[in-house]
Amino acid sequence: MTNLQVRAEALTEIAHKTRQAALKLGNLTTETKNQALKAVAEALTAATPEIVAANIADCQAAETAGVAKPLRDRLKLDETKLQGAIAGILDVAKLDDPVGAVQMHRELDAGLILKRITCPLGVLGVVFESRPDAVMQIASLAIKSGNGVILKGGKEAIHSCTALVKAIRQGLATTEVDPEAVQLLTTRGEILELLNLDKYVDLIIPRGSNSFVRFIQENTKIPVLGHADGICHLYADKEADLAKTVAIALDSKTQYPAACNAIETLLIHRDIAAQFLPAIAATLQQAGVELRGDAPTCQILPEIHPATPSDWETEYTDLILSIKVVESLEEAISHINQYGSRHTEAIVTENPDTANLFLAEVDAAGVYHNCSTRFADGFRYGFGAEVGISTQKMPPRGSVGLEGLVTYKYQVVGNGHIVADYSGSNGKSFTHRDLST
Secondary structure (H helix, E strand, C coil): CCHHHHHHHHHHHHHHHHHHHHHHHCCCCHHHHHHHHHHHHHHHHHCHHHHHHHHHHHHHHHHHCCCCHHHHHHHCCCHHHHHHHHHHHHHHHHCCCCCCCEEEEEEEECCEEEEEEEEECCEEEEEECCCCHHHHHHHHHHHHCCCEEEEEECHHHHHHHHHHHHHHHHHHCCCCCCHHHEEEECCCCHHHHHHCCCCCCCEEEEECCHHHHHHHHHCCCCCECCCCCCCEEEEECCCCCHHHHHHHHHHHHHCCCCCCCCEEEEEEEHHHHHHHHHHHHHHHHHCCCEEEECHHHHHHCCCCEECCHHHHHCCCCCCEEEEEEECCHHHHHHHHHHHCCCCEEEEECCCHHHHHHHHHHCCCCEEEECCCHHHCCCCCCCCCCCCEEECCCCCCCEEECHHHHEEEEEEEECCCCCHHHHCCCCCCCCCCEECCC
16 A cells, blocks of 8 residues: 555545544534633643744744745734634634524425524635634634534644644543544645545635635635635725825735735826825835836836736735726726726725725625725624635625534424325415414
8 A cells, every 4th residue: 555545544534533523513502612612712822832932933944944925924923913813712602603593494384394404514624824823713613613624734834733733622622522623634745635535525715825725726626615816906086085095005005915805906096196196105115015006106106116917916915016097986996807806895985976886896705995905804804713715706705704614404394294295286285384483
């Protein structure tokens, strides 16, 4: 037997254990799952020194290996960030349980009752680059939604992820949740093997660069929840407020430039470009942002670099911003719908009719008016955390929290009912009477 076959069999066994643990987890009470989350939070808190030390080792190794700065930024997990993630776990414990909700309650006929009830998906396979905090976010949401999870972090985060999952499993070991519900894979070769486990894994969630996500999407039969690009725009309308525009542009670009919800392009109406651009440019350049502009922008800001056609379709994930002057709202919307990645788009304007048209016609999972694109986040939406952001049209879309990790099943309960009684010229009729949920 080859090493590849041995690894595949071992991973299949891991997936089988995860699925068995998930079946039990899916039937636990809300209180039991919440107690498990609190135990996980306590275990992570107790292991803080070990986790921080592991992350420092990862960060140092990444810098030595020449890992790109945006990835190193995502990799960092200091004590402050760790405590924030632990607080997020406790927030998940406070959320309503998404499992067991009755979405439909209908009498088909006397004594024949139909229900549609939410239930866990089963087993999640989560593959991510850097961002070890994703381990805590996803594990907590998986536990609350009754799902097992198999995690595969990037090699640059291996020490951090190992320390985190060790603490999580130690916390679960003190509860009714089987620790086998949370697994960690540590080798690169296991990614393709995980993607082939369609008999055990119900959903793949990739988090990373656009090329990374596309690779996942193209190499599995398992449904994939994710987005390949985060090309977000901010449009300053002719009736925009200057102070709001400057503040929103600065936050949307610099608050965390490596994030997928940071803007990559600023669109500005020609009527205000000459007035607004110098103030916006000065603020952004002071924050270290490199600006690239189209010809009209460079006429106003001759010191910046000219933009090329490729800039409009580039996710920089860095302190770089392209700027384009547009003739109208319609041109702004057209540009966004052509080059945007259907992630998050924003408009700054004091005209509510203009804003409503933008919100209605821009094709994106998130459309914002007079606020930063950085609000596109499950924690900020009150989801406790998020497993990722989906830009697909089919739900779940946008920031995906607990509601994206459940499906539903139909339950029909009768008393000897048979379909033959409802067939033919003398067949019985259905009542189809909706009952209280």
